[in-house]
Amino acid sequence: MADHGTTAATHGGGGGHATVRTYIQVAIALALITGVEVATLYIPGIPNPVLVISLLLMSAVKFYLVVGFFMHLKYDHQIMRALFVGPLLIAVAIILAVMALFSAFLLLPRPH
Amino acid sequence: MADHAATHAVSHAVTHAVHDPNIGTTGLDHRKMGMWAFLGSDCMFFGSLIGTYLAYKGKSISGPTPRDVFDIPLTSYSAALLLASSLTMVLALAALQDNRVKVAAGWLLATAAMGLHFVLNQVYEFWTFVHHHDLTLGTSLFGSTFFVLTGFHGAHVTGGVIWLLLLVSLAWRGQLDRRDYTKVEVAGLYWHFVDIVWIAIFTIIYLIP
Numbered sequence: 172m173a174d175h176g177t178t179a180a181t182h183g184g185g186g187g188h189a190t191v192r193t194y195i196q197v198a199i200a201l202a203l204i205t206g207v208e209v210a211t212l213y214i215p216g217i218p219n220p221v222l223v224i225s226l227l228l229m230s231a232v233k234f235y236l237v238v239g240f241f242m243h244l245k246y247d248h249q250i251m252r253a254l255f256v257g258p259l260l261i262a263v264a265i266i267l268a269v270m271a272l273f274s275a276f277l278l279l280p281r282p283h
Numbered sequence: 284m285a286d287h288a289a290t291h292a293v294s295h296a297v298t299h300a301v302h303d304p305n306i307g308t309t310g311l312d313h314r315k316m317g318m319w320a321f322l323g324s325d326c327m328f329f330g331s332l333i334g335t336y337l338a339y340k341g342k343s344i345s346g347p348t349p350r351d352v353f354d355i356p357l358t359s360y361s362a363a364l365l366l367a368s369s370l371t372m373v374l375a376l377a378a379l380q381d382n383r384v385k386v387a388a389g390w391l392l393a394t395a396a397m398g399l400h401f402v403l404n405q406v407y408e409f410w411t412f413v414h415h416h417d418l419t420l421g422t423s424l425f426g427s428t429f430f431v432l433t434g435f436h437g438a439h440v441t442g443g444v445i446w447l448l449l450l451v452s453l454a455w456r457g458q459l460d461r462r463d464y465t466k467v468e469v470a471g472l473y474w475h476f477v478d479i480v481w482i483a484i485f486t487i488i489y490l491i492p
Binding site: 188191194195197198201202205208209211212219222223226227229230233234237238241242248250251254255257258259261262263265266267268269270272273275 | 311315316319322323329333337339340359370376377380475482485
């Protein structure tokens with residue numbers, strides 16, 4: 172597979188794209204993180220808050236890698252970034268608001 | 284001389300932009316902007332479904348519980364399939380950029396095949412839940428929120444597989460080349476989006492106890 176190098180955008184999209192080598196490195200990182208995520212479940216004695224936070228962090232890193240490199244948002248025009256990141260923040264706010272309204276907690280013990 | 288060349292290049296780009304019906308007044312491609320706007324709205328859609336699942340988590344008055352039914356090795360395999368399909372999708376784009384259309388079609392076909400495998404895994408999972416664990420859409424809050432969330436995601440993946448197969452069909456009939464890069468890129472954006480939604484679902488629904 173040829174290494175294409177960073178190419179200028181010629182499709183009205185904004186910036187350049189990552190190289191094939193970068194894509195493969197990102198894929199390897201994604202596979203490793205997924206492996207660690209699943210393995211974490213089988214480690215006995217991890218406190219629940221630590222487990223939840225570490226899983227969420229690993230998930231966030233995977234999310235960033237796919238959006239930034241595979242979807243090229245890291246290289247794209249800021250309008251594209253705003254179109255996606257704005258609603259994404261609203262989505263996170265929706266999740267947190269719904270959980271707060273229904274007294275649902277990820278990290279804390281549930282009230283009885 | 285260099286200034287002249289640069290001026291010519293800018294002039295050519297402006298002319299190209301003026302005559303390309305897909306480039307809007309922002310200088311950006313309509314199709315990409317439209318897809319990003321759609322994906323933004325889909326983020327909020329899935330955000331509301333994930334929020335609903337979490338709000339009702341652990342509040343079902345009857346079983347089975349997530350711990351009783353989830354098959355983590357199978358779901359991990361499905362997650363790996365979607366991640367691998369994201370790689371083949373970008374490799375298809377890179378091949379198309381080099382005008383290696385047959386190679387691009389091969390990568391697109393591999394992407395669709397992995398997506399189809401993911402959907403079949405999900406069908407098997409749903410079948411197991413219904414027939415082995417008596418968990419249906421109406422059994423409990425867990426059943427309702429789980430099937431609605433993962434079912435909508437599965438529908439998105441199915442739509443993506445159909446889209447990819449249409450692109451493969453165009454490539455095989457010689458109706459796809461590097462000038463159609465943005466068409467494939469937009470399909471790729473959609474495909475990667477279903478991948479990132481699964482990244483969130485996999486962690487929040489399946490892995491977090």
